[in-house]
Amino acid sequence: MIRPLQKSDYDVWLPLWQANCEGKISDEVTAETWRRICNPKEHVFGLGAFEDDILIGILHYILHPTTGQVEPVCYMQDLYVHEDHRRKGIARRMVWELAETGKSQSWARIYWLADKNNEAAQNLYKTLGIPIDFSLHILPTKD
Numbered sequence: 001m002i003r004p005l006q007k008s009d010y011d012v013w014l015p016l017w018q019a020n021c022e023g024k025i026s027d028e029v030t031a032e033t034w035r036r037i038c039n040p041k042e043h044v045f046g047l048g049a050f051e052d053d054i055l056i057g058i059l060h061y062i063l064h065p066t067t068g069q070v071e072p073v074c075y076m077q078d079l080y081v082h083e084d085h086r087r088k089g090i091a092r093r094m095v096w097e098l099a100e101t102g103k104s105q106s107w108a109r110i111y112w113l114a115d116k117n118n119e120a121a122q123n124l125y126k127t128l129g130i131p132i133d134f135s136l137h138i139l140p141t142k143d
Contacts, residue, residue: 001049001050002048002049002050002093003047003048004045005037005038005045005047005058007038009055010034012054013048013055014030016058017030017080018030019080019082019083043062043064044061045060045061045063046060046061047060047098049090049094051085057079057081057085057094058078059080059095059098060076060078061074061076061077062074062077069108070108071108072107073107073109073111074098074110075111076098076112077112079121086120091124092127092128095124098110111129112129113136
């Protein structure tokens, strides 16, 4: 079952979030991320994939306006499936659930970034989206 994450899911969300971030995210960022996901006034959302009431996958996304479109666009920021449950189509089902939400809410598009060296992600995403040849540049604004 795939459903929106709820405030009561924190304890089962946290281990997946930490694994997704490979231990590189501070407690402050973790707390703020969860606060945003659970705050209906924010435009940050989460989906959870559950198997026998156990959370086995998470997907976080952000809705935002953009130039060139009237409708909002969706940035799929995180997609993570517990390693014991990979290669079962769970990530694909989560993305399709997000796409169905986007269709029902008339989003202009869904987009995401993926490490070009992450072979599993690249294999999945090649079958889901249309790749575009852009380079990403980041200009940090704080130390």
